Amino acid sequence: MISDEVLDRVAHGAYHAPHDVLGLHEERDAADRTFWAVRARRPLAETVTAVFTDGDRVPLTHVRSGVWEGRRDGRPGPYVLQTTYPDGPGFASDDPYRHLPTLGxxxxxxxxxxxxxxxxxxxxxxxxxxxxxxxxxxxxxxxxxxxxxxxxxxxxxxxxxxxxxxxxxxxxxxxxxxxxxxxxxxxxxxxxxxxxxxxxxxxxxxxxxxxxxxxxxVTASAYRWNDDDWMAARASAPPVSRPMSAYELHVGSWRPGLGYRDLVDPLIAHVRELGFTHVEFLPLSEHPFGGSWGYQVSGYYAPTSRFGSPDDLRYLIDRLHQAGIGVIMDWVPGHFPKDDFALGRFDGRPLYEHPDPRRGEHKDWGTFIFDYGRNEVRNFLVANALYWLDEFHVDGLRVDAVASMLYLDYSRNDGEWEPNIHGGRENLEAIRFLQETNATAYRLHPGIAMIAEESTSYPGVTAPTSAGGLGFGFKWNMGWMNDSLVYIERDPLYRSHHAGDLSFSFVYAFSENFILPISHDEVVHGKGSLLAKMPGDHWQKLANMRAFLAYMWAHPGKQLLFMGQEFGQLSEWSEDRSLDWWLLDQPSHRQLQQFVAALNARYLEHPPLWARDHDAAAFTRLGAPVWDPNVLAFSREDGDGGMLVAVCNFAGTVLDGVELDFPRPGLWHEVLNSDASAYGGSGVGNLGAVTADANGRARLVLPPLGVLWLVPD
Incomplete structure (x- = not known):
């Protein structure tokens, strides 16, 4: 007793409940006897027969629009449909409509x-x-x-x-x-x-x-992980108390032509030579336009196929873990592109995006914004974060453009945004989403790092959710990045008038758990490479570069450096071509890379640089008895008696006889000198050590555009 309208819709695949019509159904005839109706859609067929596993054969009769029907008086059971066509071979196939749902x-x-x-x-x-x-x-x-x-x-x-x-x-x-x-x-x-x-x-x-x-x-994973030791060690302590220096890279342009598996050996060799503790990949989720660098995602659960299969990516991450290298991946829950084939207007109406364009569109980026207040959308994103942590063993997610999620008036003029229920500018639904994501990720995956790229002074980004914070483990220190680059780009002749640009970060260095980023964003769109930002001739540029990196590695916070800067890439980064690896044939650029390797080696050897990274009590600004505006000095402690003093001279001349009060008297050894001749410097220093008198005062020779790291005997 099925209407012609329903049969026609079933025949055209336009009925919302095809299993209610097709397949095997218990029914009653006019005499109130139970039987099993078998229906199938087989347009243009000549004959259709349901063949049950017990051998019973039930011929089906055409009813309407390619829908066939037959009757079985026995018990229900599995069957296949044997179909013949005029002037064609017959075939047998299972019927999709005889199966129960796969979701409970x-x-x-x-x-x-x-x-x-x-x-x-x-x-x-x-x-x-x-x-x-x-x-x-x-x-x-x-x-x-x-x-x-x-x-x-x-x-x-x-x-x-x-x-x-x-x-x-x-x-x-x-x-x-x-x-x-x-x-x-x-x-x-x-x-x-x-x-x-x-x-x-x-x-x-x-x-x-x-x-x-x-x-x-359609895919299925057959991968078997071999990183149990890494995963167990990761879970044993939070990353805030561990060393972290991350090497950020874009897979497509690091060495073009290499897939996930091809990348394994050269990347591990390079990262281990340099001593970085982590690699951070620009987004690896599928994206339609390569020029977006992965920041406009169309497939949140699909690793981009540009470089291989999902199991190929698992192999890359597994091998990195076995080599002692952590893996962070950029994650983009803040917006998604409007491509017709993807998430936008998914079922014909706003679904994943907020229906109000004041909340659902990024006009600057031409993208949609997720509807964070809708349960299923929030679930889609929270589960996606867990997916990468669980299925791919990534050690952290760096969440892109958090500021754009936190504020309803982000990049909007008056009248283009709607206040929240309290009349404020905060996106309360997005805040709750971020809190849920972080709390859930840390609960299920201890030892990972959730990292916010957040460019405002929003309070409590790395405070726990139980205290009302967003619950991130780290926040990128965009203020440090902006101020320090403004400073280092100045001619040394004028830096003394702008010392505050460099030291202001100490005022708020411990307000959050910070990462100091020199990322891809700083070497594109006309900004030039990091080396190109440095003033002076080529030698001075390299000296400034070494001094800047030594200051950065000593500054409170973890470090992140974008690929190519480790050897002094001259040209601005472009995703369309390879890094300028040929520069390593030049001794000065090879020496810069060796200096970065030395930085990471000394960093790992000296816990004062990372053990209490976010504890103000472990940091002391040094400068007495005379504060020289070109000299920045400070000490770091690890809580177990270890100390390190960093002395930075950003003047272009040697400073001889500089007096500085050290944290304790005695012999202090130079464990790093950015001006060492081995790194292409002029070789000015203190013969490897200085002695602080009973009051802790010592006289130093500071190399030009140079940084010293010293530890007590």
Whole structure:
């Protein structure tokens, strides 16, 4: 007793509940006898027969629009459909519509509540055995859709025969398709509320086609990790009390042409030679436009296929861990692009994005903003952070553009934004989202680092959520970066008038857990490379560079340096070409790289530089008896008796006989001299040591554009 209208919609793949019609259903005839109705969609077929595993054969009769029906009086059971066509061979196939849903009620409840911490296990495409058959299950959230179909190379991109079922008020659609597996390219075809079919990539796809292709790809991981020792050690202590110097890189231009697996050996060799503790990858989630560097994401759960498969990325991270190198990845929950195939207007209406353009669009970037107040959207993002931490063992996520998420008036004029319920400018939903993400990530993955790129003075970015903070482990110190670069770009002749640019960071150095970034953002868009910013001739530029880096490594906070700056890249970075590796053939640039290696080696050897990085009591500004505006000196302590003094001379001349009060009397050894001849400097110093008298006072020779690190005997 199925209406013609329903049969027609089923035949066209436009019915929201195809499993209610197709498949095997218990029904009653006119004499009130129970039987099993078997229905299948087989347009243009000549005959259709349901063959049950017990041997019973049930011929089906064509009813309407390619829908066939038969009757079985025995017990229900698995079956296949044998179909013949005029002038063509017959074939047997399992029926997608005989299978139960692959999501349970608990899954749907957690999705609706926004609390499914392993969302990627239930949504998306999953190769599995289901109902005695191998195949792939598909599930997607599209609450405003009238119908959803799976299309792909397996059905010649005609989804009428693979309509999904709606799982009620959850907004989730589901279908198990037998006999397809890894490598299948697919998309979702969605019938919008306006009765228009649109084609979308899977938001939960764990692999995507290589751009410019935009299909999703069925995948399954067979990877076996070998980093148990690393993971156990990581969980034993928070990173704030450990050394961290990160090497930031863009995979596509570090050495162009290398995939995830090709990258392993040269990257490990380079990072170990330099002594960095971590690498930080620019975003590796799938993105349509390479020129976005990964910051406009279309596939949040799919590592970009430009460099290989998801398991290839797992191999890269595993090998880095085995080499003792941590992995941080940039993560972009602040906005997403408007490409038609991706998240925007996913089911025909605003879904992932906020429906109010005052909250849902970044006009500067031409992107959409997530609706952080919607449970399912918040869940999508929180679970995505957990996905990278769990499935790929990344040691931290650096969250991009946090300031744009925190403020409703970010980059907006009056009248272009709407205040929150209290009349303020803070985005309360985004704040709660960030707090939930951080609290959940740290609860499930102790020892990781959640890092905020936050450029304002928002309070408590690294304060715990229990105290009302955002709960990040670290915050990029953008103020230090701006002030220090403004200072170091000045001619040494005029620096004495701007000493405050360099020392102001000490006023707030311990207000948050900071990372000092010289990132990709500082060497693009006409800003030039770090070396190019330095004043003077080539020798002076290199000396300024060494002094700046030595000051940076000694300053409270962890460090991050973008690729190419370690050897003095001359040209501005471009994602379209390789770094200027040829510069390492020049002795002065090779010496700069050797200096960076020495910096990291001394850094790791001396806990005062990192053990109490964010404790003001472990830091003392030095300068008495005379404060020289070109000299910046301070001491660091580790709490176990270890000390280190950094003395920076940013003048272009040697300063002889400089008096400085040290924290304790006795012999102090130079463990680093940025002006050492081995690094291309002039070799000015103190013969390796200075002696502080009974009052702690010592006389030093400070090299030009040079920095000394000294430790007590």
């Amino acid at each position: 009620e608990l899954d749907l409840h957690l999705i609706g509540e926004g609390r499914h911490e392993r969302l990627w296990d239930v949504l998306g495409a999953h190769v599995r055995e289901h109902g005695g058959t191998d195949g792939t299950s598909f599930a997607v959230w599209a609450p405003d859709a009238q119908a959803v179909r799976v299309v792909g190379d397996f059905n010649s991109w005609d989804g009428a025969g693979h309509a999904m079922r709606s799982l009620g008020s959850s907004g989730v659609w589901e279908l198990f398709i037998p006999d397809i597996g890894v490598g299948t390219v697919y998309k979702y075809e969605i019938l919008t509320p306006e009765s228009r079919w649109i084609l979308k990539a899977d938001p939960m796809a764990r692999r995507a086609e290589t751009p410019p292709a935009t299909g999703s790809v």
